[in-house]
Amino acid sequence: MAKEDVKEGDGLIDRVAEKHPEILDRCEALAADKAYDDNKLIVKLWDEYQIKPVIDIRNMWQDGEETRLANGKENIVYDYCGAVYCHCPETNKRREMAFGGFEKDREALKYRCPARHYGVECRGMEQCSATGGVRIPLAEDRRIFTPLARSSYKWKKTYKKRTAVERVNARLDEAYGFEKHFIRGLKKMKLRCGLALMVMLAMAVGRLRQKQGINLRSLVKAA
Numbered sequence: 001m002a003k004e005d006v007k008e009g010d011g012l013i014d015r016v017a018e019k020h021p022e023i024l025d026r027c028e029a030l031a032a033d034k035a036y037d038d039n040k041l042i043v044k045l046w047d048e049y050q051i052k053p054v055i056d057i058r059n060m061w062q063d064g065e066e067t068r069l070a071n072g073k074e075n076i077v078y079d080y081c082g083a084v085y086c087h088c089p090e091t092n093k094r095r096e097m098a099f100g101g102f103e104k105d106r107e108a109l110k111y112r113c114p115a116r117h118y119g120v121e122c123r124g125m126e127q128c129s130a131t132g133g134v135r136i137p138l139a140e141d142r143r144i145f146t147p148l149a150r151s152s153y154k155w156k157k158t159y160k161k162r163t164a165v166e167r168v169n170a171r172l173d174e175a176y177g178f179e180k181h182f183i184r185g186l187k188k189m190k191l192r193c194g195l196a197l198m199v200m201l202a203m204a205v206g207r208l209r210q211k212q213g214i215n216l217r218s219l220v221k222a223a
Helices: 002-019 021-026 039-049 114-118 153-174 186-209
Strands: 029-032 052-055 076-078 084-087 094-096 098-103 108-112 134-137
Touching (some): 002 021, 029 153, 039 052, 098 114
Antiparallel strands (some): 076 084, 108 134
16 A cells, blocks of 8 residues: 555655656645655755655664664664664663754754753763764665654644644545545546535635634534
């Protein structure tokens, strides 16, 4: 199923690029669930269109390891979700490093020393090579490290917008009856979906005008 989703998603990007390139020009990020977790799609979004992929990730590590050592680093590791950690040279205590932003010209993510950033005590600071921070290039692993860091607050905030769209889709299926329909033909389906979305928006506007924001999504509460 994931392969079919990825293929369709990849084709959708190409169709939009061909018919509506202006949409891709102003698009900052593309949010999708794990079904679209694919290295080629992630690379394509950023390298070809400068769109930040905000795509949930599957654990593809086969050896059962919790973390991996970053290339060229002595005590910096990361997990499959993109969180970066340092190990204290003195105690070997592991701490998550603070995300410091994306350097577009270097194609790298910056991470700051947690002891300096958060003010926590670290007995090995003087010996640690990461006290000034580290850079992890996207090339470390293009699935795991993306221009919008998976460990950042902004990534989580952006991904929540996808879940909001999913709730709209769920209402179309359930409340508006599209899950079990007898509509035949693409034109008819587009028309019915368009009408349903118009009704959904009109109901929301009506609720807001009546100061009934708590019932914004309801079809049955009295207006």
